[in-house]
Amino acid sequence: MVHAVTPVIGLDLSGTNNQTEGKQVALGTPVLASDGLKYVYVEAGAALSAGDEVSIDASTFAVTAGAGGFETLVDMASGARAWVKSTTI
Secondary structure, three states: OOEEOOOOOOOEOOOOOHHHHOOOOOOOOEEEEOOOOEEEEEEEOOOEOOOOEEEEOOOOOEEEEOOOOEEEOOOEOOOOEEEEEEOOO
16 A cells, blocks of 8 residues: 655545545645655546546646546546546656
8 A cells, every 4th residue: 555755644545535534634735655656635626537647726726637647546526535646756
């Protein structure tokens, strides 16, 4: 399992919505993980499937399908929050 290596304790980067687990994670929170990739906590601007390449709107942290250098880890309904990971180191 991939875990955060930046100084943030206890984050599960599996793509699940941490808000429902009682952990407060702000939209746009970036972390560097043990796999060397950057993960960002975002909100889906449209329905997305796991593995979709997405771009992140830098002002709202909404993600939409497109060549943006990140990919979804789980299926996301519009408005759902989850982690996305960078596709390059």
